[in-house]
Amino acid sequence: MYKIVAKKELAPNIYLIEVAAPDVAAKANPGQFVIIRLDDKGERVPLTIAGVDLEKGTVATAFHAVGRTTKKLAKVNAGESIMDFSGPLGNPAEVGKFGKVLLVGGGVWCAPLHYVATTLRKNGNKLVVAAAGRTENDMVYADELKAVSDVFYVATDDGSKGSEGLDFLADVLKSEKFDHAVVMGPVSMLKKVVEMTRPYGLNTMVTLASLMVDGTGMCGACRVTVGGETKFACMDGPEFNGLDVDFDELISRQRVYLPEERMASMIYDKLGGGVKRG
Amino acid sequence: MDKEQRKHATSMAKQDVLDRIHNFYEVALGYTQEQAMAEAERCLQCPNPRCVQGCPVDIDIPAFIKEIKEGNFLAASAKIKEKNSLPAVCGRVCPQENQCQKMCVIGKMGDPISIGRLERFASDYERKMGVNIPDKDVAPVTGKVAIVGSGPAGLTVAADLVKLGHEVAMFESLHLAGGVLMYGIPEFRLPKEIVQAEVEYIKKLGVDVKTNYTIGRIFTIDELFADGFDAIFVGSGAGLPRFMGIPGENLGGVYSANEFLIRVNLMKGYLFPEYDTPIRIGKNVAVIGGGNVAMDSARCSLRLGAEKVYIVYRRSREELPAREEEAENAEEEGIIFRLLNNPTKFVGDESGWVSGMECIKMELGEPDASGRRRPVPVEGSEFMMDIDTAIIAIGQTPNPLIQRTTEGLETTKWGTIVVNEETGAATKEGVYAGGDVVSGAATVISAMGAGKKAAKGIHEYIKKKKGGK
Numbered sequence: 001m002y003k004i005v006a007k008k009e010l011a012p013n014i015y016l017i018e019v020a021a022p023d024v025a026a027k028a029n030p031g032q033f034v035i036i037r038l039d040d041k042g043e044r045v046p047l048t049i050a051g052v053d054l055e056k057g058t059v060a061t062a063f064h065a066v067g068r069t070t071k072k073l074a075k076v077n078a079g080e081s082i083m084d085f086s087g088p089l090g091n092p093a094e095v096g097k098f099g100k101v102l103l104v105g106g107g108v109w110c111a112p113l114h115y116v117a118t119t120l121r122k123n124g125n126k127l128v129v130a131a132a133g134r135t136e137n138d139m140v141y142a143d144e145l146k147a148v149s150d151v152f153y154v155a156t157d158d159g160s161k162g163s164e165g166l167d168f169l170a171d172v173l174k175s176e177k178f179d180h181a182v183v184m185g186p187v188s189m190l191k192k193v194v195e196m197t198r199p200y201g202l203n204t205m206v207t208l209a210s211l212m213v214d215g216t217g218m219c220g221a222c223r224v225t226v227g228g229e230t231k232f233a234c235m236d237g238p239e240f241n242g243l244d245v246d247f248d249e250l251i252s253r254q255r256v257y258l259p260e261e262r263m264a265s266m267i268y269d270k271l272g273g274g275v276k277r278g
Numbered sequence: 279m280d281k282e283q284r285k286h287a288t289s290m291a292k293q294d295v296l297d298r299i300h301n302f303y304e305v306a307l308g309y310t311q312e313q314a315m316a317e318a319e320r321c322l323q324c325p326n327p328r329c330v331q332g333c334p335v336d337i338d339i340p341a342f343i344k345e346i347k348e349g350n351f352l353a354a355s356a357k358i359k360e361k362n363s364l365p366a367v368c369g370r371v372c373p374q375e376n377q378c379q380k381m382c383v384i385g386k387m388g389d390p391i392s393i394g395r396l397e398r399f400a401s402d403y404e405r406k407m408g409v410n411i412p413d414k415d416v417a418p419v420t421g422k423v424a425i426v427g428s429g430p431a432g433l434t435v436a437a438d439l440v441k442l443g444h445e446v447a448m449f450e451s452l453h454l455a456g457g458v459l460m461y462g463i464p465e466f467r468l469p470k471e472i473v474q475a476e477v478e479y480i481k482k483l484g485v486d487v488k489t490n491y492t493i494g495r496i497f498t499i500d501e502l503f504a505d506g507f508d509a510i511f512v513g514s515g516a517g518l519p520r521f522m523g524i525p526g527e528n529l530g531g532v533y534s535a536n537e538f539l540i541r542v543n544l545m546k547g548y549l550f551p552e553y554d555t556p557i558r559i560g561k562n563v564a565v566i567g568g569g570n571v572a573m574d575s576a577r578c579s580l581r582l583g584a585e586k587v588y589i590v591y592r593r594s595r596e597e598l599p600a601r602e603e604e605a606e607n608a609e610e611e612g613i614i615f616r617l618l619n620n621p622t623k624f625v626g627d628e629s630g631w632v633s634g635m636e637c638i639k640m641e642l643g644e645p646d647a648s649g650r651r652r653p654v655p656v657e658g659s660e661f662m663m664d665i666d667t668a669i670i671a672i673g674q675t676p677n678p679l680i681q682r683t684t685e686g687l688e689t690t691k692w693g694t695i696v697v698n699e700e701t702g703a704a705t706k707e708g709v710y711a712g713g714d715v716v717s718g719a720a721t722v723i724s725a726m727g728a729g730k731k732a733a734k735g736i737h738e739y740i741k742k743k744k745g746g747k
Binding site: 023024027037041042043044068069083084085086087088089213214216217218219220221223224225230235249252253255256257260261263264267 | 490517518519530531533540
């Protein structure tokens with residue numbers, strides 16, 4: 001069992017938890033993920049690492065409570081435990097010295113992006129950061145990201161804060177030259193940003209949250225076409241150069257279990273919403 | 279018992295085919311006490327038993343059969359456990375027909391003794407009665423050993439070494455120990471409760487089982503040495519699925535057998551939504567491949583509610599690598615065999631889901647390196663199969679994580695670890711390996727045999743290293 005030592009609601013339905021897992025904390029790097037399982041009937045869900053505290057031996061990760069498992073996880077309080085917390089998995093993100101780096105984060109992904117940004121900054125890069133959310137209320141980690149940026153932008157889908165949408169990035173890319181870019185967010189956003197950076201040939205690293213079961217290279221559910229070759233997000237990624245990724249295939253593969261996920265979530269809402277488990 | 283009686287094996291009850299295709303309960307039901315004793319009675323108790331020569335882990339087969347014959351079932355189980363820590367597993371999934379039973383003298387005049395069924399009976403009896411934990415033989419030297427992977431090879435090494443007095447930690451990347459016994463072999467062939475009982479036995483012997491530890495990520499082999507382990511056994515299996523590399527393979531509804539079986543077996547997807555992991559099955563399922571994994575996938579598909587399930591295999595029935603018993607079970611259950619066919623591409627519908635599979639007919643040509651006749655495509659014979667689910671079961675290769683993160687570990691071009699056959703020693707000092715990560719995908723019992731050798735090798739290595747102190 002793994003104890004949740006701290007829990008915070010960052011925005012409505014977006015939570016950050018810190019989990020006691022000293023061995024995982026000691027080896028974790030930005031861009032890697034963990035796989036959690038809540039109880040003995042639970043599914044394995046990958047979550048990207050948002051930071052570690054080596055003294056406390058904890059690993060932080062953020063999640064958006066939209067599916068059955070994340071909704072259940074949102075009900076687990078600090079001091080309570082979850083059954084499995086496996087990691088670190090996947091390869092670390094590239095965080096070497098590039099020069100000027102563009103970082104773009106969407107929604108809950110701003111938390112793990114902050115972990116990457118902090119390390120990139122430590123390694124002497126100049127950071128231009130754009131944090132995006134659906135509305136002003138959905139923004140997470142904006143202040144933290146601002147604190148590590150040289151230039152900071154905010155964008156919301158409805159324009160309630162900062163720019164409306166990410167189209168403004170086209171102008172940023174036009175006026176400034178970047179050496180590297182990192183994008184973390186929903187796949188549709190990754191695709192959109194990559195389409196904007198493509199004309200400049202800017203290496204745009206994207207972290208792919210493909211469907212996964214084991215997370216260790218066994219199932220191949222996370223396979224994605226990169227540069228014309230089939231890769232496993234868990235073993236070869238999860239960070240890939242977005243310029244090479246077949247996003248349309250990825251989006252189609254991500255929809256595979258949508259009906260079941262909706263059904264599970266609905267059953268949970270109707271029958272298990274208020275019930276605390278584990 | 280007269281000669282004629284001795285020729286015929288006592289049959290074992292199976293769940294009726296019309297029932298079993300709708301559930302995941304075990305197909306083979308096991309012997310009753312009377313049946314087991316009757317079958318044991320058939321054994322000639324050869325003074326120079328050939329069956330033992332056929333057993334990769336050297337079980338004293340006539341001795342345990344004699345105990346069953348006399349009604350001493352716990353003693354029979356103890357006899358087996360002297361050599362085999364996973365008898366309830368082996369009694370179910372070993373290919374006995376190619377091993378102990380193949381060598382049985384009675385087999386020359388009739389049915390060989392049903393050694394596997396008797397092994398299963400004895401171990402099931404013991405499990406029901408409550409398992410005894412044997413005293414350890416305390417060795418004069420003890421070392422600290424890390425086992426990577428908790429499948430059949432790892433479990434065997436762990437049990438053998440802990441019994442010799444060593445301190446053993448076993449690392450498993452998944453959330454439950456058992457490896458392929460948990461994620462690969464379906465419930466109806468090997469109930470997961472039985473695997474967990476065998477794991478519990480090994481824990482009670484004193485092995486520290488650490489789940490959720492992916493070696494190569496959380497610790498490297500060198501870090502384990504730095505942490506004070508004297509020797510490391512790598513039994514990480516052959517867990518990486520092979521794909522065919524044909525168009526449309528990444529469509530929805532195209533699974534690797536690994537993904538399909540992990541969802542069904544380890545995650546209990548057949549109990550969705552009680553369990554959280556979903557598994558989607560269509561009406562017409564094509565399983566590509568002809569091994570045990572293909573048979574398992576096909577039989578699971580049927581139980582999940584598929585209407586038509588095809589085995590699509592590029593050679594003929596004769597070359598089918600699956601155990602005969604499994605192929606027969608599959609046929610009996612109504613799996614349709616499409617032999618001498620090979621897929622060439624998948625096509626999908628507008629939502630990105632597989633809707634058809636193009637195949638080409640094959641014929642057998644000259645024998646290839648494996649001695650089997652090589653399948654050759656018949657030009658212009660392409661045809662479409664109407665399917666909505668495909669499961670690719672054409673084999674697995676070793677997971678490269680440990681090989682990639684360990685300096686000085688020699689591997690073959692297939693990614694398997696090079697070892698000394700006798701001791702299991704790899705090319706890096708203190709590292710041993712066995713099972714599928716060395717042989718490529720093979721059987722449970724051959725992995726256990728390799729585990730036995732490696733346990734001996736590790737014990738000798740530690741003795742030497744500690745200078746017999």
